[in-house]
Amino acid sequence: MNIVKLSLRNIQAKPMNTALNILLVATGLFIISFLLLLQKQMSEQLEKNAAGIQLVVGAKGSPLQLVLSTIYHVDYPTGNIKLTEAEQIGKNPLVKKTIPMALGDNYNGFRIVGTTADYPLIYKAQLKTGKLWSSDMEVCIGSKVADKSNLKIGDKFAGVHGFIPESNDVHNEFQYHVTGIYAPSGTVLDQLILTNISSVWQIHHHHHHNETTAEEDDEHAEEHHHDDEEHEKEITSLLVFYKNPMAALQLPRHINQETNMQAASPAIEINRLYSLMGIGIQSVHLIAYLIILISAFSIFISLYSSMKERKYEIALIRVLGGRKRTIFSMMLLEGLLISFGGFVVSTILSRGLLYVISIYTENNFHYGFGSYFSLADDILLLCISLILGFTASIIPSIKATHTNLSTTLAE
Amino acid sequence: MIQIKNLQFAYNSQNSFVYPDSVFNDNEQWLIRGESGCGKTTFLHLLAGMLTPTAGNIFINKLDINGLNASEIDKYRGREIGIVFQKHHFVKSLNVTENLSLSAWLSGKQVDKHEIKQLLDRLNIAHKQHAKMNELSQGELQRLSIARAVLNQPSVILADEPTSSLDDKHCMEVIELLRSVAHSNQSLLIVVSHDQRLSSFFGKQVQLHQAKQ
Numbered sequence: 114m115n116i117v118k119l120s121l122r123n124i125q126a127k128p129m130n131t132a133l134n135i136l137l138v139a140t141g142l143f144i145i146s147f148l149l150l151l152q153k154q155m156s157e158q159l160e161k162n163a164a165g166i167q168l169v170v171g172a173k174g175s176p177l178q179l180v181l182s183t184i185y186h187v188d189y190p191t192g193n194i195k196l197t198e199a200e201q202i203g204k205n206p207l208v209k210k211t212i213p214m215a216l217g218d219n220y221n222g223f224r225i226v227g228t229t230a231d232y233p234l235i236y237k238a239q240l241k242t243g244k245l246w247s248s249d250m251e252v253c254i255g256s257k258v259a260d261k262s263n264l265k266i267g268d269k270f271a272g273v274h275g276f277i278p279e280s281n282d283v284h285n286e287f288q289y290h291v292t293g294i295y296a297p298s299g300t301v302l303d304q305l306i307l308t309n310i311s312s313v314w315q316i317h318h319h320h321h322h323n324e325t326t327a328e329e330d331d332e333h334a335e336e337h338h339h340d341d342e343e344h345e346k347e348i349t350s351l352l353v354f355y356k357n358p359m360a361a362l363q364l365p366r367h368i369n370q371e372t373n374m375q376a377a378s379p380a381i382e383i384n385r386l387y388s389l390m391g392i393g394i395q396s397v398h399l400i401a402y403l404i405i406l407i408s409a410f411s412i413f414i415s416l417y418s419s420m421k422e423r424k425y426e427i428a429l430i431r432v433l434g435g436r437k438r439t440i441f442s443m444m445l446l447e448g449l450l451i452s453f454g455g456f457v458v459s460t461i462l463s464r465g466l467l468y469v470i471s472i473y474t475e476n477n478f479h480y481g482f483g484s485y486f487s488l489a490d491d492i493l494l495l496c497i498s499l500i501l502g503f504t505a506s507i508i509p510s511i512k513a514t515h516t517n518l519s520t521t522l523a524e
Numbered sequence: 525m526i527q528i529k530n531l532q533f534a535y536n537s538q539n540s541f542v543y544p545d546s547v548f549n550d551n552e553q554w555l556i557r558g559e560s561g562c563g564k565t566t567f568l569h570l571l572a573g574m575l576t577p578t579a580g581n582i583f584i585n586k587l588d589i590n591g592l593n594a595s596e597i598d599k600y601r602g603r604e605i606g607i608v609f610q611k612h613h614f615v616k617s618l619n620v621t622e623n624l625s626l627s628a629w630l631s632g633k634q635v636d637k638h639e640i641k642q643l644l645d646r647l648n649i650a651h652k653q654h655a656k657m658n659e660l661s662q663g664e665l666q667r668l669s670i671a672r673a674v675l676n677q678p679s680v681i682l683a684d685e686p687t688s689s690l691d692d693k694h695c696m697e698v699i700e701l702l703r704s705v706a707h708s709n710q711s712l713l714i715v716v717s718h719d720q721r722l723s724s725f726f727g728k729q730v731q732l733h734q735a736k737q
Contacts, residue, residue, distance in 0.1 A: 114623065114625040114626045114628070114629040115629065119615075119618075119732045122615075122617040122618055123615075123617050125617065126616065140662050181546070361538065376537030423611045423616075424611070425611075426614075426615045426616065428613075429613045429615065430615070430626075430630060431598055432572065432574065432601065432607060432629040433601075433602055433626065433627045433630040433631065433672075434599060434601060434602015434603065434630035434632065435598065435602070435625075436598050436599065436600060437594065437595065437598075439630070453526060456705070518569075518574040519566075519569040519574040519575045522569075522574070522609060522611075523565055523569070
């Protein structure tokens with residue numbers, strides 16, 4: 114026999130009561146634990162994929178949408194911009210480097226991105242096998258694309274127009290050819306298919322041409338020719354890297370005021386996203402702390418009534434040789450065991466829910482969660498649970514030590 | 525050995541129990557008799573250190589237990605005194621063996637499961653060693669109380685009205701059992717009871733009288 118076994122037996126003797134208390138503690142801790150893990154995962158993904166990109170230039174529209182579609186590939190692009198205008202930005206003395214992006218197609222839900230060889234370099238991506246694309250219709254694919262689509266070096270496939278994998282608008286006339294597969298980088302690159310921009314232009318020139326010739330008369334053919342010329346010169350967006358900090362002050366304002374394009378700062382937009390989510394997260398946090406407070410009261414009431422019910426047992430333990438500190442430790446441990454039980458249940462539940470959400474986001478956005486553990490957060494939650502157990506059981510524990518042996522056992 | 529000197533106890537200013545000076549030697553078996561309300565249970569609680577005398581002294585093995593602090597008394601009681609209560613008090617969340625293990629653990633003595641099993645065998649309740657308290661009959665609970673009182677081989681065994689609710693047959697069984705285990709443990713046995721049936725079992729007796737008004 115020992116104090117832990119004795120306390121365990123005591124809380125096991127009232128399974129419904131104990132289960133209810135554990136569930137209450139677990140619910141409060143679970144919400145906090147889940148939110149902490151989710152926030153951690155989100156901020157990790159957002160930071161990692163931002164990869165030092167300082168500005169995104171695209172068609173006018175929602176700046177958040179532009180950032181999400183260009184950097185994180187989770188939203189639809191705001192439209193296209195003219196290549197000539199985009200090239201002008203690259204010539205600005207405040208700009209160190211630009212990377213063009215041309216989107217529009219997907220394969221099995223994985224976006225096909227027309228870009229330059231600089232793009233994978235910002236994620237420090239390395240080819241696991243094969244070589245970088247060197248001519249039109251050659252692609253390098255991310256590790257997730259290779260795994261999920263079973264694509265290998267030398268394989269050919271046709272892209273689907275748009276971002277919906279189930280679309281029937283397949284560009285069968287143009288087959289992409291896999292020349293390289295990237296090693297897993299833990300970034301958005303893992304879920305992308307990269308090619309040069311002219312491949313994207315080639316396919317969309319043809320796609321646009323087919324659409325217009327089917328719909329309109331030959332008398333407009335010359336006019337369409339000019340349209341096609343312009344379409345060939347369009348890209349979806351431009352990633353911009355500044356030459357110096359002054360650029361952050363001048364360049365976005367210049368682009369937004371002087372051109373038909375919009376400039377969006379990923380840092381500002383992500384902060385805006387956080388602040389939008391923040392109100393909801395804070396409300397949920399508040400509810401969680403309220404539940405934890407209720408659970409502390411519940412443990413207190415439970416231990417207090419248990420102490421009264423077990424007054425004979427408490428007196429008996431003293432008579433058998435148990436010291437006051439034995440009684441104090443026993444009662445305190447009961448509260449701590451219940452709150453620790455709540456911590457364990459909450460840890461399992463939060464990981465379980467995060468796993469389910471990870472599967473959902475993986476299937477729908479190709480974003481999974483890397484790690485399900487955060488030692489610092491777990492230690493914090495363990496401390497919260499133990500403080501809760503201690504606070505709830507301290508009064509019953511002290512009161513139990515004042516049990517009058519003679520009066521109680523003579524009743 | 526227990527020695528009582530000028531022992532008095534009062535719950536309030538009106539009633540005061542005055543106990544005769546006595547000496548209870550090792551291996552002896554005593555019956556403390558008296559009517560209800562004469563302070564028998566109080567006397568037993570004083571001997572066990574559960575109450576502090578208003579006046580006088582109690583020496584157990586020449587140690588004045590009134591000079592000990594609460595923690596020392598708890599420790600001393602656990603090691604040296606075994607008590608059979610009038611009501612059967614046990615820890616309900618523990619089974620038979622665990623209740624006995626608890627007693628051994630609290631007293632700080634090393635008692636293994638084999639010894640517990642032997643004791644339960646001797647008291648004919650070994651078949652209930654894994655039973656919960658609510659699965660035991662009154663007779664079995666009484667035997668278990670005795671088992672717990674003698675488990676740590678205390679120098680003193682105190683029993684409070686151990687036969688009050690028993691018929692003649694069971695009364696005789698219980699008192700013989702108590703006397704037998706006390707004798708084999710070489711413990712001093714002090715039984716407090718108003719049960720007249722016990723008079724014939726004890727050669728040494730003390731009669732208590734009603735409290736002074």
